[in-house]
Amino acid sequence: MKKILVYQRLERPVLQELQIKYDVRFFNDPNPLSNREFVSFLQEADGIIGLELEVNKTLLDHAPNLKVVSNVSVGYNNLDIEELTKRNIMATNTPGVLTDTVADMAMGLMLAVARRIPELDQFVKSRQWTQSLTEEQYGTDVHHKVLGIIGMGRIGQAIAQRARFGFDMEILYHSRTPKPEAEAKYDATYCTLDELLQQSDFVCLITPLTKETEGMIGKREFQLMKPSAIFINASRGKTVVESDLIAALKEGQIKAAGLDVFTKEPIEPDNELLDLPNVVTLPHIGSSTYETELAMSRLAAENLEAALNGQRPKNLINPSVWETAK
Numbered sequence: 001m002k003k004i005l006v007y008q009r010l011e012r013p014v015l016q017e018l019q020i021k022y023d024v025r026f027f028n029d030p031n032p033l034s035n036r037e038f039v040s041f042l043q044e045a046d047g048i049i050g051l052e053l054e055v056n057k058t059l060l061d062h063a064p065n066l067k068v069v070s071n072v073s074v075g076y077n078n079l080d081i082e083e084l085t086k087r088n089i090m091a092t093n094t095p096g097v098l099t100d101t102v103a104d105m106a107m108g109l110m111l112a113v114a115r116r117i118p119e120l121d122q123f124v125k126s127r128q129w130t131q132s133l134t135e136e137q138y139g140t141d142v143h144h145k146v147l148g149i150i151g152m153g154r155i156g157q158a159i160a161q162r163a164r165f166g167f168d169m170e171i172l173y174h175s176r177t178p179k180p181e182a183e184a185k186y187d188a189t190y191c192t193l194d195e196l197l198q199q200s201d202f203v204c205l206i207t208p209l210t211k212e213t214e215g216m217i218g219k220r221e222f223q224l225m226k227p228s229a230i231f232i233n234a235s236r237g238k239t240v241v242e243s244d245l246i247a248a249l250k251e252g253q254i255k256a257a258g259l260d261v262f263t264k265e266p267i268e269p270d271n272e273l274l275d276l277p278n279v280v281t282l283p284h285i286g287s288s289t290y291e292t293e294l295a296m297s298r299l300a301a302e303n304l305e306a307a308l309n310g311q312r313p314k315n316l317i318n319p320s321v322w323e324t325a326k
């Protein structure tokens, strides 16, 4: 029976289906390589499926039998693709099935920050709503404002669609290459990063975390933004220099931020972002709905099983492994 290591998350019905066909073990230690049982199972594992397992050279040295690593996420910054490819191990992810759900969350964050929803919810629940609101409690409009999207891929375009047609926003975007089709569809304008930062009322970051995007938004970029700008990060925490974001929020270089992702997750209790009144935080929930998590688990399991059965997985990140195997 083939051995499957499940890390952190796989929805129950999918886990149960795999358990019928394979020898499945579940782990969720934050430092898995210090768990002897994990290391011993890894020695014989044919496949890994799960979330945010740091698959690097050290881990792979303990996995001589591994054929596939199936991420239950679209982002795969946790995988050393070069090292996996060198060892002829397939890597897969789950693009597409979460796109709309993440875009909904990004819009939710924009609204929550602009209209100060969490803060005013607390105001009501703490029984402070005893007379009409004061001007200090007003929010700012989302509709008809300028939204700058950094990373005009699947999710970026789903955000553009919502913002353009739901909220009549003007869309600016920046990505590695211009997207003429998206420009026509969402009436969007391609900008350099600096132009986007200077002109946007809302800046939404939704790129993958790569060597190029790590720290792409820092002190210089916050200084370029409007003092009234609202910054949304739905990508990965490390695309932003967090200490520079904190400084920008404290010094009024930008107005506020909505953050689904952080440099360290779960966030450390002493992270200053937790004490800033102009920040709305979420625990990395972009895709966390029942429907979408199940769809992601199913897709990840299909990818895993295809690789184990000698078929080409639908969402193969390193196709050269397949070409070599043919």
Ligand SMILES: NC(=O)C1=CN([C@@H]2O[C@H](COP(=O)(O)OP(=O)(O)OC[C@H]3O[C@@H](n4cnc5c(N)ncnc54)[C@H](OP(=O)(O)O)[C@@H]3O)[C@@H](O)[C@H]2O)C=CC1
Pocket: 074, 075, 076, 095, 096, 098, 102, 150, 151, 152, 153, 154, 155, 156, 174, 175, 176, 177, 178, 206, 207, 208, 209, 210, 212, 213, 234, 235, 236, 260, 261, 284, 285, 286, 287
């Ligand atoms: N908060 C959450 O829970 C979630 C977060 N995510 C994050 O969102 C990311 C994007 O997902 P998805 O839209 O499906 O991915 P896509 O690959 O479809 O889109 C990524 C976009 O980022 C752009 N990009 C890549 N590198 C750069 C760069 N150096 N500078 C500017 N733009 C760049 C790409 O540009 P080009 O097309 O020109 O190459 C592309 O437009 C994921 O990788 C993940 O990190 C995803 C799901 C949930």
Ligand SMILES: O=CC(=O)O
Pocket: 072, 073, 074, 075, 076, 098, 286, 287
């Ligand atoms: O952050 C989630 C993902 O799918 O990537």
